[in-house]
């Protein structure tokens with residue numbers, strides 16, 4: 679295998695296959711918007727995007743929500759050092775979340791560590807209600823610290839990219855979801 683960091687963007691396309699087409703992703707986002715509207719019923723929300731992966735879903739969801747909404751974002755990443763579950767915050771939300779309905783938007787629920795930390799942050803900031811919406815959940819058989827309220831698509835237990843999710847920084851902009859072949863994941 680080519681060194682991952684220096685591989686060309688096309689390498690990742692050649693070493694992957696489509697798990698959901700652009701049309702399937704778009705239909706899933708339509709369903710997510712309808713589910714969120716039913717959960718919130720015309721109340722104002724703060725849409726809280728978990729950067730960077732949540733950007734694609736947040737952008738596509740926003741136009742479909744037809745709710746009074748403010749937008750904010752945060753960045754909280756898994757620290758893959760010794761601790762394993764530590765989250766490093768590089769950007770906290772700016773809006774006051776106290777007494778608000780917050781809808782946290784992210785691209786993928788894998789082990790659930792990131793989303794659980796973000797939800798806890800919103801609760802500690804005094805949010806009245808915290809809802810979570812993820813474009814994908816990974817079918818990895820793990821016991822997760824939380825379930826998302828709204829899930830777009832279930833992806834296989836492989837490394838996936840596209841629709842906000844990257845592979846070595848590339849292809850967050852892809853309108854379909856692809857998964858790396860097993861030989862590229864080792």
Ligand SMILES: O=P(O)(O)OC[C@H]1O[C@H](OP(=O)(O)OP(=O)(O)O)[C@H](O)[C@@H]1O
Pocket residue numbers: 728729730731732754755756784785786787788789790791792793843844
């Ligand atoms: O469920 P978990 O196992 O916690 O993993 C899911 C998180 O991992 C990815 O973020 P990453 O830290 O790679 O940053 P990114 O959004 O910039 O891609 C993804 O966007 C989720 O936030």
Ligand SMILES: Nc1nc2[nH]cnc2c(=O)[nH]1
Pocket residue numbers: 786788836837838839843844845
């Ligand atoms: N891009 C990407 N990010 C992840 N974060 C946790 N799991 C994944 C994955 O499969 N793909």
